[in-house]
Amino acid sequence: MPKSTFFNLPEDKRQKIIEAAIDEFSEHTYKQASVNRIVEKAGIAKGSFYQYFEDKKDLYKFIIEISAQQKLMYMQHIIKDFEKLNIFQLIRELYIAGIKYAKDNPKPFSIGVRFLKEKDSELFDEIMEDSRKKSGDFFKYLLIKGIEKGEVDPAIDVDLVSMLITSLSIDISEYYLKTREGEDLMGIYNLVDKMLYIIENGIKVKGKEN
Numbered sequence: 001m002p003k004s005t006f007f008n009l010p011e012d013k014r015q016k017i018i019e020a021a022i023d024e025f026s027e028h029t030y031k032q033a034s035v036n037r038i039v040e041k042a043g044i045a046k047g048s049f050y051q052y053f054e055d056k057k058d059l060y061k062f063i064i065e066i067s068a069q070q071k072l073m074y075m076q077h078i079i080k081d082f083e084k085l086n087i088f089q090l091i092r093e094l095y096i097a098g099i100k101y102a103k104d105n106p107k108p109f110s111i112g113v114r115f116l117k118e119k120d121s122e123l124f125d126e127i128m129e130d131s132r133k134k135s136g137d138f139f140k141y142l143l144i145k146g147i148e149k150g151e152v153d154p155a156i157d158v159d160l161v162s163m164l165i166t167s168l169s170i171d172i173s174e175y176y177l178k179t180r181e182g183e184d185l186m187g188i189y190n191l192v193d194k195m196l197y198i199i200e201n202g203i204k205v206k207g208k209e210n
Helices: 011-027 035-042 046-052 056-080 087-104 106-118 121-148 158-179 185-201
Strands: none
Touching: 011 035, 011 056, 011 106, 035 046, 035 056, 056 087, 056 106, 056 121, 087 106, 087 121, 087 185, 106 121, 121 158, 158 185
16 A cells, blocks of 8 residues: 555645556556656656555555445445345346446556456455455355345355355456457346356256255
Protein backbone atom coordinates (compact mmCIF):
# COMPACT_ATOMS: atom_id res chain seq x y z
CA MET A 1 0.00 0.00 0.00
CA PRO A 2 1.13 3.61 -0.51
CA LYS A 3 3.36 5.34 2.03
CA SER A 4 1.90 7.94 4.38
CA THR A 5 3.45 10.67 2.21
CA PHE A 6 1.02 9.77 -0.56
CA PHE A 7 -2.02 10.20 1.68
CA ASN A 8 -0.64 13.53 2.87
CA LEU A 9 -0.85 14.89 -0.66
CA PRO A 10 -3.74 17.16 -1.70
CA GLU A 11 -6.72 15.19 -3.00
CA ASP A 12 -6.38 16.50 -6.56
CA LYS A 13 -2.72 15.48 -6.77
CA ARG A 14 -3.46 11.99 -5.40
CA GLN A 15 -6.26 11.60 -7.91
CA LYS A 16 -4.03 12.67 -10.78
CA ILE A 17 -1.50 9.97 -9.87
CA ILE A 18 -4.26 7.36 -9.57
CA GLU A 19 -5.74 8.30 -12.94
CA ALA A 20 -2.31 8.21 -14.60
CA ALA A 21 -1.71 4.74 -13.14
CA ILE A 22 -5.13 3.47 -14.25
CA ASP A 23 -4.48 4.73 -17.77
CA GLU A 24 -1.07 3.06 -17.89
CA PHE A 25 -2.15 -0.31 -16.47
CA SER A 26 -5.27 -0.41 -18.66
CA GLU A 27 -3.17 0.11 -21.80
CA HIS A 28 -0.19 -2.11 -20.93
CA THR A 29 0.47 -5.36 -19.13
CA TYR A 30 2.01 -5.11 -15.68
CA LYS A 31 5.44 -6.03 -17.04
CA GLN A 32 5.21 -3.52 -19.89
CA ALA A 33 3.79 -0.69 -17.76
CA SER A 34 6.22 2.18 -17.26
CA VAL A 35 6.76 4.23 -14.13
CA ASN A 36 8.31 6.88 -16.39
CA ARG A 37 5.08 7.27 -18.35
CA ILE A 38 3.01 7.34 -15.16
CA VAL A 39 5.04 10.11 -13.52
CA GLU A 40 5.14 12.10 -16.76
CA LYS A 41 1.36 11.96 -17.11
CA ALA A 42 0.83 12.68 -13.40
CA GLY A 43 3.21 15.63 -13.57
CA ILE A 44 5.48 14.49 -10.74
CA ALA A 45 9.20 13.78 -10.50
CA LYS A 46 10.29 10.15 -10.61
CA GLY A 47 12.00 10.63 -7.24
CA SER A 48 8.68 11.75 -5.77
CA PHE A 49 7.07 8.54 -6.99
CA TYR A 50 9.33 6.50 -4.74
CA GLN A 51 8.44 8.75 -1.83
CA TYR A 52 4.82 7.67 -2.32
CA PHE A 53 5.22 4.00 -3.34
CA GLU A 54 7.83 1.31 -2.79
CA ASP A 55 7.82 0.34 -6.46
CA LYS A 56 5.59 -0.35 -9.45
CA LYS A 57 4.12 -3.45 -7.79
CA ASP A 58 3.09 -1.41 -4.77
CA LEU A 59 1.22 1.03 -7.01
CA TYR A 60 -0.35 -1.78 -9.05
CA LYS A 61 -1.68 -3.55 -5.96
CA PHE A 62 -3.08 -0.23 -4.75
CA ILE A 63 -4.94 0.29 -8.03
CA ILE A 64 -6.34 -3.26 -7.83
CA GLU A 65 -7.52 -2.55 -4.27
CA ILE A 66 -9.18 0.72 -5.32
CA SER A 67 -11.02 -1.10 -8.11
CA ALA A 68 -12.20 -3.78 -5.68
CA GLN A 69 -13.53 -1.14 -3.29
CA GLN A 70 -15.36 0.65 -6.11
CA LYS A 71 -16.87 -2.62 -7.28
CA LEU A 72 -18.02 -3.37 -3.74
CA MET A 73 -19.91 -0.06 -3.68
CA TYR A 74 -21.98 -1.33 -6.62
CA MET A 75 -22.95 -4.33 -4.51
CA GLN A 76 -23.77 -2.65 -1.20
CA HIS A 77 -27.48 -2.15 -1.88
CA ILE A 78 -27.84 -5.81 -2.88
CA ILE A 79 -26.21 -7.03 0.31
CA LYS A 80 -28.55 -4.78 2.29
CA ASP A 81 -31.50 -6.50 0.57
CA PHE A 82 -30.30 -9.93 1.67
CA GLU A 83 -33.54 -10.75 3.49
CA LYS A 84 -35.58 -10.08 0.34
CA LEU A 85 -33.61 -12.52 -1.82
CA ASN A 86 -32.68 -16.16 -1.46
CA ILE A 87 -28.97 -16.92 -1.56
CA PHE A 88 -28.98 -17.98 -5.22
CA GLN A 89 -30.82 -14.84 -6.32
CA LEU A 90 -28.40 -12.79 -4.24
CA ILE A 91 -25.32 -14.31 -5.86
CA ARG A 92 -26.80 -13.67 -9.31
CA GLU A 93 -27.58 -10.05 -8.44
CA LEU A 94 -24.01 -9.60 -7.19
CA TYR A 95 -22.73 -10.81 -10.56
CA ILE A 96 -25.07 -8.41 -12.34
CA ALA A 97 -23.76 -5.56 -10.18
CA GLY A 98 -20.22 -6.61 -11.05
CA ILE A 99 -21.03 -6.50 -14.75
CA LYS A 100 -22.60 -3.07 -14.36
CA TYR A 101 -19.42 -1.90 -12.63
CA ALA A 102 -17.35 -3.24 -15.54
CA LYS A 103 -19.52 -1.45 -18.12
CA ASP A 104 -19.39 1.82 -16.15
CA ASN A 105 -15.64 1.58 -15.48
CA PRO A 106 -14.00 0.12 -18.60
CA LYS A 107 -10.43 1.09 -17.70
CA PRO A 108 -10.32 -0.61 -14.26
CA PHE A 109 -12.13 -3.57 -15.83
CA SER A 110 -9.49 -3.85 -18.54
CA ILE A 111 -6.81 -3.90 -15.84
CA GLY A 112 -8.57 -6.90 -14.29
CA VAL A 113 -8.78 -8.61 -17.68
CA ARG A 114 -5.08 -8.10 -18.29
CA PHE A 115 -4.33 -9.35 -14.78
CA LEU A 116 -6.22 -12.61 -15.38
CA LYS A 117 -4.68 -13.10 -18.81
CA GLU A 118 -1.11 -12.21 -17.93
CA LYS A 119 -0.93 -14.27 -14.76
CA ASP A 120 2.51 -13.11 -13.67
CA SER A 121 3.08 -16.02 -11.29
CA GLU A 122 4.45 -14.22 -8.22
CA LEU A 123 2.22 -11.16 -8.49
CA PHE A 124 -0.87 -13.21 -9.44
CA ASP A 125 -0.51 -15.56 -6.48
CA GLU A 126 0.18 -12.66 -4.13
CA ILE A 127 -2.95 -10.75 -5.11
CA MET A 128 -5.21 -13.78 -5.55
CA GLU A 129 -4.34 -15.19 -2.13
CA ASP A 130 -5.85 -12.14 -0.46
CA SER A 131 -8.76 -12.01 -2.91
CA ARG A 132 -9.65 -15.67 -2.38
CA LYS A 133 -9.56 -15.22 1.40
CA LYS A 134 -11.97 -12.24 1.30
CA SER A 135 -14.26 -13.95 -1.19
CA GLY A 136 -14.27 -17.19 0.78
CA ASP A 137 -15.17 -15.38 4.00
CA PHE A 138 -17.98 -13.54 2.21
CA PHE A 139 -19.50 -16.68 0.68
CA LYS A 140 -19.16 -18.45 4.02
CA TYR A 141 -21.22 -15.66 5.58
CA LEU A 142 -23.87 -16.02 2.85
CA LEU A 143 -24.01 -19.80 3.26
CA ILE A 144 -24.45 -19.55 7.03
CA LYS A 145 -27.27 -17.04 6.50
CA GLY A 146 -28.75 -19.35 3.87
CA ILE A 147 -28.72 -22.24 6.34
CA GLU A 148 -30.42 -20.06 8.95
CA LYS A 149 -33.11 -19.14 6.42
CA GLY A 150 -33.66 -22.77 5.45
CA GLU A 151 -32.37 -22.28 1.87
CA VAL A 152 -29.12 -24.22 2.18
CA ASP A 153 -28.60 -27.81 3.37
CA PRO A 154 -27.21 -27.59 6.92
CA ALA A 155 -25.25 -30.80 6.31
CA ILE A 156 -22.82 -29.10 3.92
CA ASP A 157 -19.23 -28.30 4.86
CA VAL A 158 -19.49 -24.50 4.82
CA ASP A 159 -15.73 -23.95 4.51
CA LEU A 160 -15.45 -26.38 1.60
CA VAL A 161 -18.46 -25.01 -0.27
CA SER A 162 -17.38 -21.38 0.20
CA MET A 163 -13.98 -22.33 -1.25
CA LEU A 164 -15.62 -24.11 -4.20
CA ILE A 165 -17.90 -21.15 -5.01
CA THR A 166 -14.94 -18.78 -4.80
CA SER A 167 -12.96 -20.96 -7.21
CA LEU A 168 -15.93 -21.22 -9.58
CA SER A 169 -16.40 -17.46 -9.50
CA ILE A 170 -12.80 -16.88 -10.52
CA ASP A 171 -12.72 -19.70 -13.06
CA ILE A 172 -15.92 -18.61 -14.78
CA SER A 173 -14.39 -15.20 -15.43
CA GLU A 174 -11.30 -16.81 -16.95
CA TYR A 175 -13.47 -19.19 -19.00
CA TYR A 176 -15.50 -16.25 -20.31
CA LEU A 177 -12.36 -14.35 -21.31
CA LYS A 178 -10.87 -17.38 -23.06
CA THR A 179 -13.95 -18.56 -24.95
CA ARG A 180 -16.02 -15.43 -25.54
CA GLU A 181 -13.55 -12.62 -25.95
CA GLY A 182 -15.13 -9.75 -27.84
CA GLU A 183 -18.65 -10.75 -26.83
CA ASP A 184 -20.74 -8.18 -24.98
CA LEU A 185 -20.32 -8.45 -21.22
CA MET A 186 -24.00 -9.29 -20.88
CA GLY A 187 -23.14 -12.70 -22.34
CA ILE A 188 -21.70 -13.73 -18.98
CA TYR A 189 -25.26 -13.80 -17.55
CA ASN A 190 -25.88 -17.10 -19.26
CA LEU A 191 -22.71 -18.61 -17.82
CA VAL A 192 -23.57 -17.36 -14.34
CA ASP A 193 -27.05 -18.88 -14.54
CA LYS A 194 -25.56 -22.22 -15.62
CA MET A 195 -23.08 -22.12 -12.74
CA LEU A 196 -25.80 -21.24 -10.22
CA TYR A 197 -28.00 -24.06 -11.52
CA ILE A 198 -25.23 -26.54 -10.73
CA ILE A 199 -24.61 -25.00 -7.30
CA GLU A 200 -28.31 -25.11 -6.46
CA ASN A 201 -29.24 -28.45 -8.04
CA GLY A 202 -26.06 -30.48 -8.42
CA ILE A 203 -25.39 -32.76 -11.39
CA LYS A 204 -27.29 -35.91 -10.39
CA VAL A 205 -30.38 -36.80 -12.41
CA LYS A 206 -33.39 -36.00 -10.24
CA GLY A 207 -35.69 -38.80 -9.14
CA LYS A 208 -33.26 -41.53 -10.11
CA GLU A 209 -32.04 -44.15 -7.64
CA ASN A 210 -28.36 -45.04 -7.34
